[in-house]
Amino acid sequence: MMTLTEQMITIAVVVLGTMLTRFLPFLVFPAGKPTPDYIKYLGRVLPAAVFGMLVVYCLKNVSFLTxxxxxxxxxxxxxxxxxxxxxxxxxxxxxxxxxxxxxxxxMVF
Amino acid sequence: MKKKYAGALRAAFPYTVPIFASFWFLGLTYGIYMNVSGFSFWYPCLMSLTIFAGSVEFVAVSFLLGAFNPFQALAMTLMINARHLFYGISMLEKYRGTGLKKLYLIFGMCDESFSINYTAKIPPGVDKGWFMFFVTLLNHFYWFFGATLGGLFGSLVRFNTEGLEFVMTAMFVVIFMEQWFKDRQHTGAVGGLLLSAVCLWIFGPERFIIPSMAAILLALTFARGRLEKGGATEE
Known part of the structure; x- marks a missing residue:
């Protein structure tokens, strides 16, 4: 069993990792500076693909064979x-x- | 001023109702899981407030139960949450000009907040920034509320909610369709579905997200000339 300090560090690390993935794009491409065209393009076309990925993500544990x-x-x-x-x-x-x-x-399955 | 907040809250709330259904349920499950794993309700309560990323919070329980290894915890968190990078890139423009609220909007950008804030048709006259703020805040609150409740009363709950978790799948299907209706051509949508399905088949449920993201990124990069010429990307 971890000590309380070790638990707090573990939780803090998870918070840090999560925030890194959320803030990184905004830090790399700040609002004041023009965003590269390629990134703007991705911002427009990514969502449709990402929503498709999220649908698959929701079904990831469904077994079609058993x-x-x-x-x-x-x-x-x-x-x-x-x-x-x-x-x-x-x-x-x-x-x-x-x-x-x-x-x-x-009721059915 | 007061009217502005009330208007935005009223417009935001209906969009969050499905998330209320799924988050209190999932949050409850998470709280119960923490409870039966031997943690006091303070853990789900504080973790749901500070992390606010469902899947990683479930995995964090196993970090806490295992040996102390912060580097592995960091690496796992980055892998599970890497998809947020895509959300950020997509929201660069939409979150622009929202002032200090932007910090909270980015902090609370879970799958559901992103999906709603990206696709919602915000009625004219409603402040965009506050609308997105309330969507995020309500979602955050539902999750916190479920997780804390589960942590407190974990072992007492007994009712047949089997299948309720499908509310999340249904919501993403609807959001996928809304995006589909908006787009004039569907290369991205179909590509996202197919590439993720193939990656799921090859890599399995635990590790298909990163390969899927790489495949989607590559495909969209190669299709750029065609997609931009076809006018698919106009705002």
Whole structure:
């Protein structure tokens, strides 16, 4: 078991590491100076790709070969996509998909 | 003045409702995990306030339970949170001119705050800076609230919330779609999905994020001429 000081240092290091990843771009490209065109370009095109990456990130522990084969996830995502294409109400799409998923994993699979 | 804050808070709140659902639940889980790992509620309480990055806080529990190794803790934290570098690059312009609030906006830029602040259609007449500030603050509060509650009452909670964690997936799917509707062409979106999926398949769930980021960065760099000519990147 670590001492309290060692625990505090460990937590401080995690805070430092997290803040480094958040502040670094703003320190390297300060608001006063013109941002390089390449970085501006990345700022415009990255988000679409990053949102795709986050969707995959959410599904990273789903196993498509064993268990329920990712079916509850795929069905619930289909519900979200359908609801959102139809009504474009963020809360409705999210709530609909989540309730559907909960019913599926609690009652069906 | 007061009206400005109230207006921004009112506009921001609905966007954070799904995050309220997921953060109090995830925060609660995290607090309970800390509780059963033998830590007092002060740990999740202070860590949720100061770190405010969900996945790394879960991993931090294992740092705290293991042998003292700050360098390994730093390296792991940097790897898990490297994706924030992308968020920062994307928010350079949007956070411009927000004054001192900018420090807090950057501090609290978790996946969810970034996603909402990047995609939200802020109504005209609502102060942009304060809108993003309240989105970040509310998210921070939900996380803190769940984590502390879980740490306090950890062992007492028993109810069937199985599957509630899907709220996060649903939210990112919706945000992905919103970005899709906004873009005139979808090379980036499709590329992000496919490259991450391939990296997940090759490297596995624990270490696919860094390769995915590298692949996305490379692909976007190579496609720059084509994407900029196609007018895909106009604001």
């Amino acid at each position: 268990g329920s084969h990712g079916l509850p996830e795929l069905i619930a995502i289909a519900v979200v996509v359908t609801l959102h294409s139809w009504k474009r109400q963020m809360l409705l799409s999210i709530a609909g998909g989540t309730v559907c998923y909960m019913l599926l994993v609690q």
